[in-house]
Amino acid sequence: MRSVKPGRGPSAMGAFGSAVGVIFGVIWTGAAASMGAPPFFLAFGVLFIIVGIVQALYNYKNATGENRFSAFDITEDGEEPDPLDRRVREEPLPEGAYRFCPYCGAKFSGDFVYCGKCGKRLPDLEQEG
Ligand SMILES: [Zn+2]
Structure with missing residues (x-):
């Protein structure tokens, strides 16, 4: 850079x-x-x-x-x-911090249960590490 x-x-x-x-x-x-x-x-x-x-x-x-x-x-x-x-960069956003709604494709971060765009229930977060 x-x-x-x-x-x-x-x-x-x-x-x-x-x-x-x-x-x-x-x-x-x-x-x-x-x-x-x-x-x-x-x-x-x-x-x-x-x-x-x-x-x-x-x-x-x-x-x-x-x-x-x-x-x-x-x-x-x-x-x-x-x-x-x-x-x-000490606290970089971890891999997989972003998820996409499988129904409408909206991008979001965090531990949401429902999509903020289409309102459908999201699949559970995969457990990593
Ligand atoms: Zn959605």
Whole structure:
């Protein structure tokens, strides 16, 4: 399976943004604790100025740089496995989880006694394993 991943540049920017969010939260909490401290408004402005400068530099480098950050990375199977893919596949749908109604052909999963489409009684599930 090939995976299309966000490039390391955008990922780094996301991590940086998250870190800024944490810092912002800490500042916000500190400001709230001291209730209406004027320096907070100053710090708020300075923080957003810093973030703005970093993002401007990042975008400028991507717009003009010779060796730009990739917006997306396409990886081959096994080259860089997708961690989420592994997690999702930890509990694969077992074989035979899907059944088909022998009367109308409706596909369904689970332990139904009657077909949800035609309403006829379904044959009992075969015992496997
Ligand atoms: Zn049916």
